[in-house]
Amino acid sequence: MSTTANPPHRTAFFVSDRTGITMEMLGRSLLRQFDNLQFNEITIPYIDTPDKAAAAVSEINERAAADGVRPLLLSTFANPSIRAALNSANAFHLDCFGSLIAPLEAELGVTPSPAMGHSHRIGDTADQRRRIDAIRFTLDHDDGISRKNWAQADIILVGVSRSGKTPTCLYLALQYGVCAGNYPLVPEDFARAGLPEQLENLGGKLFGFNIHPERLHQIRSERKPGSRYASLDNCQQEVRQAEALMKREGIPYLDATNKSIEEMAIAVLHHAKLQRKIY
């Protein structure tokens, strides 16, 4: 079997003693910097015993043999003995935590606790409850449903149907414990002077999503092809009227076209100066 230094696909293992969420996210960010290479990414979570470490090493070694080139092994282990066990793998091992903790340790003048990584452990019970409450609020106040308790929202997203409000609200609730409701602006809202009844006196909590009509047409056409609702003409009209309403009512808004859910969630947090509720 021939081996090459840079095959088109190289395997990258993301290994952690806990969920691996941080490692996977960091690893993907790092590898995206090497745009011209393709990686086969494999996450192995919960490597928290010597037996599991040995099994992970076997899996990595098998892949090294199959690929003909040693995989990348990116790890975040807080436990030094588990970390050391992974060093025996036939891989290029980048110990991400170790590389970053050593300089922090020097600056802070204290030694890190030898505990397992615990970035995604349940926080205190109050934290968990706030998070569940936010999710419940967001589900109850999705798409304008529920006529009550809108005043308890931390933020209320408004915009035309299919502009991305629901996923953004769910992300805000799940990741930040923010009670995020959303209300779809529909033709009846454009006809009326003032805001829909549910949103009266909530001006300071409203935040708008705008979207390019062509993109909206494309999204809606996937759902209801050929409908009046999805037509470019209707999308243009709705977007224009929604923007006029947001301007008239003084609702700040952002363009959601071609933005990911995370990007919109962070933009809302940042622009509306929301505080995260969970830590």
Next chain:
Amino acid sequence: MSTTANPPHRTAFFVSDRTGITMEMLGRSLLRQFDNLQFNEITIPYIDTPDKAAAAVSEINERAAADGVRPLLLSTFANPSIRAALNSANAFHLDCFGSLIAPLEAELGVTPSPAMGHSHRIGDTADQRRRIDAIRFTLDHDDGISRKNWAQADIILVGVSRSGKTPTCLYLALQYGVCAGNYPLVPEDFARAGLPEQLENLGGKLFGFNIHPERLHQIRSERKPGSRYASLDNCQQEVRQAEALMKREGIPYLDATNKSIEEMAIAVLHHAKLQRKIY
């Protein structure tokens, strides 16, 4: 003003040229290793121009003056000129990307692209659509609602009411594009032989959540204090019957007590060997 090397609270800035999600997650994981210190954590996203970098430096310097000790500045910048601008801040600057990319660059034998970090950019449109579809599926199949399309689920979580199914499903849909439904096991289900109608012939997709009766009692009591539903006696009975049903039907299950949403989501992915649908 007196300055000390290790005040009880030290400010840590997480700065990024994009959403800052990766930096914040990594930074929090790193600082959690120093259990005996308290940090005041501030995330500054979207520092992608020299002007914004200068504003961030000012904010950091003001905090350094107020704290009487230089803050920690943890950054993930792909853009070297923005990264360099932050070096002028009165802070201990740990360039997380730079520290990790240099060894990767040497191993891979290629230079990283000078593009901005783009770990949370929208992927291709198909990716985004799969994600939105999964969220829609999950909302439509939350709490046993909808009597149709259960066969399109990638996974269906079952367990007693308030065992954590809904948040876990939403996390799986948002972060991994997994179509996750959930069905609450209620007393009528325990009385019947076999599975509820919606779940018939879906055995391979079912995954159960178990929970300690005391914890369930505590959670339910926050919602409906003093109710029969929340009583410890009833919780013990439901949990016992749910476990018996899962065993009888051969449904694999995990204990959700004291687990975070992320921990349960990753456990489900891992144990049910689900594939992520988005990249």
